[in-house]
Amino acid sequence: NFLLTQPHSVSASPGETVTISCTANSGNIASTYVQWYQQRPGSAPTLVIFEDDQRPSGVPVRFSGSSDSSSNSASLTISGLKTEDEADYYCQSFHDTDRWVFGGGTRLTVL
Amino acid sequence: QITLRESGPALVKPTQTLTLTCTFSGFSLATTGVGVGWIRQPPGKALEWVALIYWDNGKRYRPSLESRLTITKDTSNNEVVLTMTNVNPADTGTYYCAPLGLILSHNYFDPWGPGTLVTVSS
Numbered sequence: 001n002f003l004l005t006q007p008h009s010v011s012a013s014p015g016e017t018v019t020i021s022c023t024a025n026s027g028n029i030a031s032t033y034v035q036w037y038q039q040r041p042g043s044a045p046t047l048v049i050f051e052d053d054q055r056p057s058g059v060p061v062r063f064s065g066s067s068d069s070s071s072n073s074a075s076l077t078i079s080g081l082k083t084e085d086e087a088d089y090y091c092q093s094f095h096d097t098d099r100w101v102f103g104g105g106t107r108l109t110v111l
Numbered sequence: 112q113i114t115l116r117e118s119g120p121a122l123v124k125p126t127q128t129l130t131l132t133c134t135f136s137g138f139s140l141a142t143t144g145v146g147v148g149w150i151r152q153p154p155g156k157a158l159e160w161v162a163l164i165y166w167d168n169g170k171r172y173r174p175s176l177e178s179r180l181t182i183t184k185d186t187s188n189n190e191v192v193l194t195m196t197n198v199n200p201a202d203t204g205t206y207y208c209a210p211l212g213l214i215l216s217h218n219y220f221d222p223w224g225p226g227t228l229v230t231v232s233s
Contacts, residue, residue: 035219037158044207044223045158056221090158094218099171100148100160 002026002095004103011109016081020106022091023073030069035092036076038085039105045090049076078108086110113137115224117208122230129198129229133191133208140166140186144212147184147191148220153204162193163211198231205229 003025012018022034034052037045047056049065052074062082067074074093078085091103119131133147140147148163162182163171172180181194191208205228209220 033218039158044226046223047219047221050217050219050221092158092219098174100150100163100218100220102150102158102160105157 002093002098002101004091004093004101006089006091006103006106008104009107009109011111012081013111014081014083017077017079018081018108019078020076020089020091020108021073022075022103023071024093027072027095028069029072029074029093030067032093032095034065034067034074036063036065037090037092039088039090041087048089081110083110113210113213113222115208115210115222117206117224117227119206119227119229121228122232123198124233125199125231126197129193129195129202129231131193131195131206131208131227131229133193133224135189135191135208135210135224138210138213140164140184140189140191142166144215146211147208148211149182149191149193149206149208150220150223151202151204151206152226153201156204161206164191165212200231203229203231 005023036049038048039045052067053065062079064077088105090105115135123129146163146165149161164182179196184191205226207223207226209223
């Protein structure tokens, strides 16, 4: 099975920068796009990054994405952290057999 | 403006059949490349893609659930229906629907409905 592994949790203080990784267990992550979703408590997920590094309109420039074939992983970076960024973040990619695959999610705590 | 709303029973008994409806507006499932998917989330756990139907009636199912799932669409009424047979407590969770391909070739889900919580219990 195609799996995407994320750290269970990360934390940082307001104003700092945090990076969340998403590592594929097989294949080449660079050959397929990665998306990132933000899910605040009690709410539905919302898209913050699509196609590795593209921001939907309305998403602050503080949010950025990247993909690294050497580590077979993608990353979401949030700079200038705000308390409102505290949420769960999920990466998602597509696999020919398993189709739309989500990572296990990362809980971001803004201290 | 694109909106979606999931509806269905809040409580289902084990072995029963669950039927969920996604009602949407702001886009059409008759448009080439568009699909509507279902994603679920057990309490306190991660998101899990369940099923998807395309504009051309192509259907995709999560392999581990495929034998219990049926997804259909009513294009004229902007609805997608997911049926899951023989439910068990592991099917408990919030079920979301979301479109993909609203921009041609974009293979991700956006935006999402608010979700509907389904509990499987006797």
